[in-house]
Every structure is written in structure tokens, then in C-alpha cells.
Amino acid sequence: MNDFDTSNPNHFKYTTELLDFHILGGLTTFGLDRMRVTLKVNRIEDEFHAYRNNIDLYNANSVEKFVRKLAEFLEVGTSKIRRALQVLIAELENYRLELLDQVENEEAEEYLLSKKERRSASDFLKSKNLLEKTNKLIGQSGVIGEDGNRLLMYLIFTSRKMNNPLNCISFGSSGSGKTHLQSKIAELIPEEERLSLTSLSANSFYYFKRTELKHKLILIEDLDGADDVLYPLRELQTKKKITKSVVQKGIGGQGKTKNLTVEGPVSVAGCTTQESIYEDNANRSFLIHIDESEEQDEKIMMYQRQLSAGKIDIEEELKAEELLRNVQRLLKPIKVINPYALYLSLPRAVFKPRRTNAHYLQFIEVITFYHQLQRASKFDLQTGEEYIETTLEDIKYANEILKPILLRKSDNLNGATRNYLEKLKTYLDNKGDTLFTNREIRKEFRIAESTLRRYQLLLLQEGYIKRRKDIDSDSFAYEIIDANEFQELENSINSALNFCIEKMEAQTPLSKETK
Structure with a gap:
């Protein structure tokens, strides 16, 4: 009786009457035109005498060589190994398709506001002096000082829901709190509508799904380490779409050109200490200069003291954060x-x-x-x-x-x-x-x-x-x-x-x- 076990995502097991197959490192969902795995195979009665190989199970020539070497190494008939591999490949295919469906369903899920949450957010948005109350609530969520910058940044992040979103770049010396301010304001945006990036490669943005970034807030902690993606970022900001042509292997191993398109619009926020370097990106953004005054230093240090002394009501901060996130969820295009x-x-x-x-x-x-x-x-x-x-x-x-x-x-x-x-x-x-x-x-x-x-x-x-x-x-x-x-x-x-x-x-x- 065959047994296929995927309880450990990094170590699948497949057992037949004669052989044990171990798939080490799991299975990637990227690239359905290949199935590269690391296999370890042994006879059931002798787990230490095992044959290991890294192989693409969709490559017929490689699979046939693997079958012959495995049959010789374990002294098992090739027909039994071929039959077991065919069943294993079918199981892996089904598992990978289930994973893809699971990922798509998770991405499609939206946070559903309860009646109480919807009523609270609606009452807040209908209240008088909305911007003043919003700014006060941002302060209650734990953002210290920066009264003008914090409200400006919150409204810029809100613009991601519009057809022409705004962007911002925060400037300040090292240790001035620019990254802290950006991350704290970003916490007031629903998690499902923001994307925080710390390490980026030149092609990172081209491999998102077509609408995965649409109306999202993209946060870059340090622009100094994101030189390679500044151009696609500018294109997303200006043209609201980026496209790149890549060559992929088609049927029979022939090259086939495929266009990778990712759609916006997006709202982009980043931090840097170097004001003059990012002129092209800065021209497309609001420039936010962090308050580095002695008064601001004192406000932050006093908050740190109060936090250390247990004088800060963390529950109240979390409630303010949650209300502002729900307000964002309630806003409709x-x-x-x-x-x-x-x-x-x-x-x-x-x-x-x-x-x-x-x-x-x-x-x-x-x-x-x-x-x-x-x-x-x-x-x-x-x-x-x-x-x-x-x-x-x-x-x-x-x-x-x-x-x-x-x-x-x-x-x-x-x-x-x-x-x-x-x-x-x-x-x-x-x-x-x-x-x-x-x-x-x-x-x-x-x-x-x-x-x-x-x-x-x-x-x-x-x-x-x-x-x-x-x-x-x-x-x-x-x-x-x-x-x-x-x-x-x-x-x-x-x-x-x-x-x-x-x-x-x-x-x-x-x-x-x-x-």
C-alpha cells in the first residue's frame, strides 16, 4: 500500500511495499514547467543504504538515467521503480496544485469588519474636525511628536486607494527616527494593504502577480540599499505599470518570450540620509524632513522613560491603532x-x-x-x-x-x-x-x-x-x-x-x- 506524507513541509515521505522515497527541502510552487527535487531512496529494510540525487522529475532523460542507477544501486527491478516514480510525480503534482489554490485563496481573503468595528469607524469618519482628531489618535497610537509630518504621512498612505496615489521620502540623519516614524504610521494601514521590503534585487518587482501590488503601500526601509529597484519604482509611480520580457523554455526545450507585467497604482515610501542622490524619485514624492530639534529629543526620551516605568497604557495605543486601521478599511474608492x-x-x-x-x-x-x-x-x-x-x-x-x-x-x-x-x-x-x-x-x-x-x-x-x-x-x-x-x-x-x-x-x- 502506498503512503504519501507531507506533514513536514521540508521532508516529504513516500513509501511503497519495497522502497522509501524522501523528498528533502520540500517542493517549490514557482515554475510549473519543472519539478526539481532532492531525492533520497532506500529499501525499507535498510534505511542507511540510500541513493541520493537532485533531479528534475519532468526531464524524461534524467529520470530514465536515475531509474537505471537506482535499480543497480539498490538491486531492484527498473519496472517497480518506474511505477513508483509515476505515482510519486502524480502525488507531487496534486500537492503543488493544492498549495497554489491555498495561496490564491489566502490572497483573496479580505478582513471583514464586525458591525461594532464598522460603526466605530463610520462614526469617527463622520465626526467634526476629522483631521485634528485623526492627528490626535495617531499620537495616542504611540507616534511621539512630529505633529505635522505624521498627519501628512498618514494621508499620503491613504492615497494608495486612489487612482493617483502620492509618495513620500523621509530625510534625516542616522538615528533621527525616520524609519521609526515610517514604520509606526505604516502600522496604521491594514496589513493586507501594505508591503514592507528590506532586501531587493533588480528584478524583484517584475515577479509579483499582475495585480498583486495594485493599490498597495510599498515601504522601503533604506533607499540606500535599493539602488537596483529605483527605476521600476519610478515607472510604477508614473506609468502605473511595469513590463519586462523574459525567455522561458517551452515545449521541446525551445525558447519562448514571455512578458511579465505588474500593475499599479502604488504608493511608495522610503527613508534615506542622502537628500541629493535620489532626485528623480524625490521629484515624484513629498519630501518629509524629520524633526531633529532638542524639543523633539526630549519628547522621545520622556516617552522612553514613561514606557520603562510602566506609565504608558499599551492597550490604549493598540485600540487607537486598530481604529485607524478600520477607518482605512472602511474608505472606498x-x-x-x-x-x-x-x-x-x-x-x-x-x-x-x-x-x-x-x-x-x-x-x-x-x-x-x-x-x-x-x-x-x-x-x-x-x-x-x-x-x-x-x-x-x-x-x-x-x-x-x-x-x-x-x-x-x-x-x-x-x-x-x-x-x-x-x-x-x-x-x-x-x-x-x-x-x-x-x-x-x-x-x-x-x-x-x-x-x-x-x-x-x-x-x-x-x-x-x-x-x-x-x-x-x-x-x-x-x-x-x-x-x-x-x-x-x-x-x-x-x-x-x-x-x-x-x-x-x-x-x-x-x-x-x-x-
């Missing part, structure tokens, strides 16, 4: 129309305005999308398509959240250098002086000489500081040219955004005409 779009314009100081303008409009749509349970559904008279409309409040919210982003987009300096310059201004203002030396700043800020020289060189090139010779000490000192330039830039952006709001508010007939 729906078209958003912004009737105020023609009245919107970016501040002139913004660099690369075309792509920034697209991101600005998409972010407004995300806020409308997030408020979908508070918006009346409308239908296109020609197509019958359902949609919701953006309100002035949505635009005001977007402007408030995006001011820091637009400010960074309008700045000649990268984030690290700007942070250094603003810290330097504060130091000199408290000191009541305008001059400083490299030695003084290195000692005061505890900063590496190479890093300081890099900052100083860029500031000199861009005209933010000037070098002056100190006659008394015969050394160089530096002076900030305009201590108010950043504040003036911020004011100009605020004025431009406020002007648009005032112009739209003056268009009183607008809402009636568009509705």
Missing part, C-alpha cells in the same frame, strides 16, 4: 472633483512648479477622499459615474499641512543645511552677535569638521553667509548676510496661498454653478 482647481496657484518661489502643482492638487483630493462620509455623492449626467466634490475647507486644510513642504520646495538649501543655518541664527541671536568662527560652532554644536565645512561651502556659494578676516587674530570669521530671509520666504508663501483662498471666497456663485 470614489472619484473626487475639485471645482476650485482653476482658482488655485502655487507661490512663484516654488521650484519645479509643474510636478509640485500636480502633487498639490492630488493632496487636496486626498483630503476630500478622507472626508468621503461627510460629502454628498453626486453623479455625472453623461456617464452616471459617482463622485464627491472638494470644499474650501479641504483646500484650507491642505494649505496648512503643506506649508512646510512648499517652503522646502522653495528653498535653495537642502534640508540638512537649512536646519543648520536656522540653528546658527538662533545661536547668534541669543549670543547677541553676528560673527562666528568654525572652531566656535564645532565646539558649540558638536558637529564633525567635514560636515561643517560642507554646510559652510554651500552657504558661501548660495550667498547666505560671507567670510570676513579678523585683523586681531589673523583668522577668518563668518557673518550671516540676511537673518530674516527664511521668514520672508515663509511669509511670501503664506500670502500667496491666502490670496487664492480670498479669491475663491469672493466667488460666491461658484458653488451653485458647479453643483
